[in-house]
Amino acid sequence: MIKKLLLISILLLLPGLCSGQTYLDIAAPVSGKPQLVLAPSTTLSGPASPEVAKELSELFSLDLGLAGLFDVTTAGQAAPGAPLLLKSAYAVNGNSLVIECRLFDQVLNRELTAKRYSGSIKELRRMGHAFSDEVLRVLTGQKGPFTGKIAYATKVSGNKEIFVMDYDGFHPQRLTNNGSININPDFSPSGREIVYTSYKKGNPDLYRREIYTGAEARISARPGINAQGTFSPDGSKIAEVMSKDGNAEIYLISRDGRELARLTRTPAIDVSPAWSPDGKRLVFVSDRLGKPQLFIMDSDGGNVRRLTTEGSYNVTPRWSPKGDRIAYARQVPGGFQIFAINPDGTQDTQLTTSGSNEHPRWSPDGRFIVFSSTRNGAEAIYLMRADGSAQTRISRGRGPDSHPTWSNGW
Amino acid sequence: MTQRFPNRYPGPGGMFAISFVLHLAVGLLMLFGDLLPIFQPQEQPVTYVDMVTLPVASPQSGMPAPATPEAPRTPAPPAPAAPKPPPAAMALPASKPTPTSKGKTAAPSANAKPQQTAPGETQEDARAFNDRIAKLERQAEDRRQAEVMARLRKTARTGMPGARGTQAGSDYASYIQSRLKDALTREMAKETRSPLLIAIITIGADGKVAEFRVTKPSGDRVFDDAVTRAVTLAGRSLKPPPSGQFRYELRFRPEEVTAK
Amino acid sequence: MRNRITGTIVFVFVGALLCGGCAKKEVVKPEETAPAAQAAPVTPAPAEQPKAAEQVKPAPRPPEPAPQVAETPAAEAPVSSEAPKAGAREQAPAGEAAGEMRMDLKTVYFAFDSSELSAETRDALSKNAEVLKMSPGMKIRIEGNCDERGSDEYNMALGERRAKSAKDYLVNLGIAPDRISVISYGEEKPVDQGHDEAAWSKNRRDDFVIAK
Numbered sequence: 001m002i003k004k005l006l007l008i009s010i011l012l013l014l015p016g017l018c019s020g021q022t023y024l025d026i027a028a029p030v031s032g033k034p035q036l037v038l039a040p041s042t043t044l045s046g047p048a049s050p051e052v053a054k055e056l057s058e059l060f061s062l063d064l065g066l067a068g069l070f071d072v073t074t075a076g077q078a079a080p081g082a083p084l085l086l087k088s089a090y091a092v093n094g095n096s097l098v099i100e101c102r103l104f105d106q107v108l109n110r111e112l113t114a115k116r117y118s119g120s121i122k123e124l125r126r127m128g129h130a131f132s133d134e135v136l137r138v139l140t141g142q143k144g145p146f147t148g149k150i151a152y153a154t155k156v157s158g159n160k161e162i163f164v165m166d167y168d169g170f171h172p173q174r175l176t177n178n179g180s181i182n183i184n185p186d187f188s189p190s191g192r193e194i195v196y197t198s199y200k201k202g203n204p205d206l207y208r209r210e211i212y213t214g215a216e217a218r219i220s221a222r223p224g225i226n227a228q229g230t231f232s233p234d235g236s237k238i239a240e241v242m243s244k245d246g247n248a249e250i251y252l253i254s255r256d257g258r259e260l261a262r263l264t265r266t267p268a269i270d271v272s273p274a275w276s277p278d279g280k281r282l283v284f285v286s287d288r289l290g291k292p293q294l295f296i297m298d299s300d301g302g303n304v305r306r307l308t309t310e311g312s313y314n315v316t317p318r319w320s321p322k323g324d325r326i327a328y329a330r331q332v333p334g335g336f337q338i339f340a341i342n343p344d345g346t347q348d349t350q351l352t353t354s355g356s357n358e359h360p361r362w363s364p365d366g367r368f369i370v371f372s373s374t375r376n377g378a379e380a381i382y383l384m385r386a387d388g389s390a391q392t393r394i395s396r397g398r399g400p401d402s403h404p405t406w407s408n409g410w
Numbered sequence: 411m412t413q414r415f416p417n418r419y420p421g422p423g424g425m426f427a428i429s430f431v432l433h434l435a436v437g438l439l440m441l442f443g444d445l446l447p448i449f450q451p452q453e454q455p456v457t458y459v460d461m462v463t464l465p466v467a468s469p470q471s472g473m474p475a476p477a478t479p480e481a482p483r484t485p486a487p488p489a490p491a492a493p494k495p496p497p498a499a500m501a502l503p504a505s506k507p508t509p510t511s512k513g514k515t516a517a518p519s520a521n522a523k524p525q526q527t528a529p530g531e532t533q534e535d536a537r538a539f540n541d542r543i544a545k546l547e548r549q550a551e552d553r554r555q556a557e558v559m560a561r562l563r564k565t566a567r568t569g570m571p572g573a574r575g576t577q578a579g580s581d582y583a584s585y586i587q588s589r590l591k592d593a594l595t596r597e598m599a600k601e602t603r604s605p606l607l608i609a610i611i612t613i614g615a616d617g618k619v620a621e622f623r624v625t626k627p628s629g630d631r632v633f634d635d636a637v638t639r640a641v642t643l644a645g646r647s648l649k650p651p652p653s654g655q656f657r658y659e660l661r662f663r664p665e666e667v668t669a670k
Numbered sequence: 671m672r673n674r675i676t677g678t679i680v681f682v683f684v685g686a687l688l689c690g691g692c693a694k695k696e697v698v699k700p701e702e703t704a705p706a707a708q709a710a711p712v713t714p715a716p717a718e719q720p721k722a723a724e725q726v727k728p729a730p731r732p733p734e735p736a737p738q739v740a741e742t743p744a745a746e747a748p749v750s751s752e753a754p755k756a757g758a759r760e761q762a763p764a765g766e767a768a769g770e771m772r773m774d775l776k777t778v779y780f781a782f783d784s785s786e787l788s789a790e791t792r793d794a795l796s797k798n799a800e801v802l803k804m805s806p807g808m809k810i811r812i813e814g815n816c817d818e819r820g821s822d823e824y825n826m827a828l829g830e831r832r833a834k835s836a837k838d839y840l841v842n843l844g845i846a847p848d849r850i851s852v853i854s855y856g857e858e859k860p861v862d863q864g865h866d867e868a869a870w871s872k873n874r875r876d877d878f879v880i881a882k
Contacts, residue, residue, distance in 0.1 A: 022659070023608070023659050023660065023661040024583055024586065024587050024590075024658050024659065024660045024661070025587070025660075025661050025663075026587060026590045026591050026594055026660055026661065026662045026663070027591070027662075027663050027664065027665040028591050028592075028594035028595040028598050028640075028662075028664060028665055029595060029598070029664070029665045030598050030600065030664045030665070031595065031598065032598075033599060034597060034598070034599040034636065069599060069601060069632055070599070083597060083639055105635075105639070107597070107639040107642055107643055108638065108639060108642055139631065139632055139635065140601055140631050140632050141631040160858065181855070181858045181859075183822070183858065184823070199855075199858075202853075203853060204826070204853075204854070224830060224852075224854075225826055225827065225830055225854060227823075227826055228823055228826075241823075241826070241827065243827065243830055247827070247830070247831065247834075248826070248827030248830065248831075269824065269827040269828065269831065270827075271823050271824050271826065271827050272821070272823045272824065285821070285823070285824055287824075291783070292783075292821070292824050313783070313820075313821075315820075315821035315823065315824050316821050316823055329821060331819075331820075331821075335819075336821070358821065358822075402822075403822075
């Protein structure tokens with residue numbers, strides 16, 4: 001505002017006095033979004049495959065539409081002057097697939113990026129998502145999150161098991177199969193490992209598992225709770241909740257489970273640790289003042305301060321990978337809603353309104369928040385943009401599905 | 411039956427019992443020996459190769475083009491820039507007649523060959539397009555003039571007799587401002603809340619954008635690109651400055667929608 | 671002769687089942703059988719269950735002994751594979767050790783987001799303490815549970831706090847602390863799957879389970 005006033009006064013006062021030194025202010029209203037046109041996918045060689053073309057087009061529409069920066073249209077309905085054009089072509093040869101994708105800026109008349117992907121035909125969606133990631137990288141400087149996977153806990157014949165699916169709900173795959181309670185998955189920064197809590201040996205213990213090899217280690221099995229493991233941003237440490245010293249406290253352990261530090265020392269419940277993107281601070285939940293609220297501390301346990309002051313029950317915080325926001329769930333009449341707040345306690349904003357919504361987790365680029373919601377009956381996984389727009393259901397099973405978490409791209 | 415081979419063959423029931431016990435033993439062994447088969451997804455990484463970017467100048471020649479709607483559709487927008495012979499359609503009715511410089515304005519890549527593919531349709535599109543633009547422009551011009559008048563009245567400053575194009579508040583600067591604003595309105599895109607980009611524009615005597623130098627990017631790549639596009643777009647059809655070269659420092663930002 | 675064979679079958683089968691049951695019990699503590707009972711069969715189930723089916727099917731082929739043979743496995747097979755019935759099975763082994771005492775260990779309930787012991791809760795705990803005093807060898811595990819409304823991460827800790835407050839009370843009543851272990855299931859093991867206060871109030875509880 002001040003800036004604006006300044007500009008206006010400059011414009012009003014200076015003209016003519018010192019020519020050439022003033023700014024010409026070009027302020028344009030934000031009306032609509034630039035168009036991104038998807039040209040129909042064509043074949044590079046070999047027979048045309050309408051299914052591939054259709055799937056690609058739907059996939060790009062979904063990914064880039066969710067990104068929210070463009071008005072994505074398919075060729076045919078394009079208004080003239082669309083600045084961005086995405087072309088794709090494919091070649092299907094038996095079980096192998098090659099895809100070529102190009103993005104053009106039609107105003108500047110230049111090609112922004114071009115990629116060729118090849119692999120099995122089953123990898124079609126992965127290739128498409130990879131190019132969506134690339135489109136965002138070229139246009140915004142930051143790669144998209146669409147090749148990331150979402151791990152979640154789901155009920156299978158009365159037990160809770162961990163599954164992994166594409167960010168858009170395709171290809172759910174089972175990770176655990178022990179007929180016990182398995183919850184709170186969290187990806188390592190590489191996206192190829194998870195830590196999770198399982199009751200499979202009776203006690204809630206913390207396990208680290210390599211997703212592809214299936215190799216697994218029980219890294220924390222102290223008496224009492226061992227839960228809510230969360231990888232530090234550099235992947236070297238894990239923050240977790242243990243109750244071996246009497247009640248639930250937050251500890252740091254190494255990747256192989258060695259205890260490095262105890263961060264909280266209160267008779268209260270301290271749970272749900274979440275790292276800041278620089279790894280220097282943690283936000284967590286404590287009821288040291290009576291009701292569960294969010295607090296921030298340094299990663300050595302010092303310098304604790306309260307973050308949330310509104311609401312009487314604030315839980316499951318997660319720090320945005322960009323560092324500028326912290327998403328969390330607040331209990332309101334009728335359930336939970338997701339809020340986001342600045343790390344300095346300002347701009348506390350409600351993002352969801354319908355049903356009960358819990359467990360917000362950021363996409364690796366900070367553009368989206370994935371969460372669980374009961375808005376359509378059984379708990380299911382949804383995602384939305386960081387500002388709460390474009391809330392979309394992604395899990396397709398009967399559920400109930402909960403505890404989503406979004407990995408870095410594979 | 412059982413009587414005949416009492417010692418060797420324990421009968422079907424017995425066989426089942428034995429089989430059951432054996433199965434159970436193996437099952438238990440697996441269970442407690444942690445020998446259970448574990449689900450292991452296969453890793454099949456997509457091997458993707460960065461494409462060698464061929465010297466592709468225009469979107470239309472990028473790939474085996476989807477024949478049908480492509481050709482007529484895409485050429486339409488950049489029409490004003492196309493170095494087409496009939497410049498009449500592109501005249502700016504609102505502005506003073508300066509058709510000469512129009513032909514080959516900014517767009518360094520103005521070799522848009524495909525534009526010539528469907529001249530009939532394109533021309534018609536272009537005419538409609540130009541009419542629309544002209545109308546918009548006229549409106550903008552009117553608005554701009556009213557604005558300028560108001561401002562001048564407010565500051566009790568009269569117009570500048572003998573003003574040169576290089577001076578703020580002079581007609582040409584406002585003209586440029588208005589053209590850029592219109593273009594930016596069209597191309598506006600941003601990712602951050604309030605990006606601000608500062609740049610220096612130099613317009614040559616022929617009305618072409620001789621130089622557009624960003625001195626301070628906004629940090630929002632999407633916005634920076636939108637500005638670049640807007641300048642390119644506006645630069646395609648500018649009147650030449652009344653007095654030689656025009657050089658000015660510009661600030662680009664999205665307009666705050668409402669006071670909040 | 672045939673009778674003897676069928677007898678052996680039944681004997682072996684029942685014996686095997688018992689073995690299986692006991693083996694499981696060693697690995698996980700009794701109440702655990704609910705999840706563990708499935709835990710065990712889930713993966714081997716493909717191996718074990720078809721077998722049970724085979725067992726049942728061929729039995730009727732020799733017509734005479736069929737009725738009895740078929741009945742036993744038919745009744746037992748689901749026990750080993752189905753979760754809810756695990757409780758029923760569990761009572762049998764429990765009967766060996768603690769008998770009807772187990773039945774007298776009362777579940778206690780809590781208010782929302784609270785681990786405070788109400789007067790009612792304290793009465794129930796006192797009765798549980800008497801039961802424990804009457805059978806000095808008995809060890810128990812207190813399982814803290816929460817309703818679905820709270821945050822499950824926070825509830826994990828709250829469940830433990832509930833279990834511990836009950837334990838502390840029992841210890842104050844003179845029960846040796848080493849006879850009592852605690853575990854929290856957070857909101858993962860509701861007894862009532864409903865979504866109303868009636869269900870929630872049943873789920874905010876401490877279960878008392880005989881350990882070993």
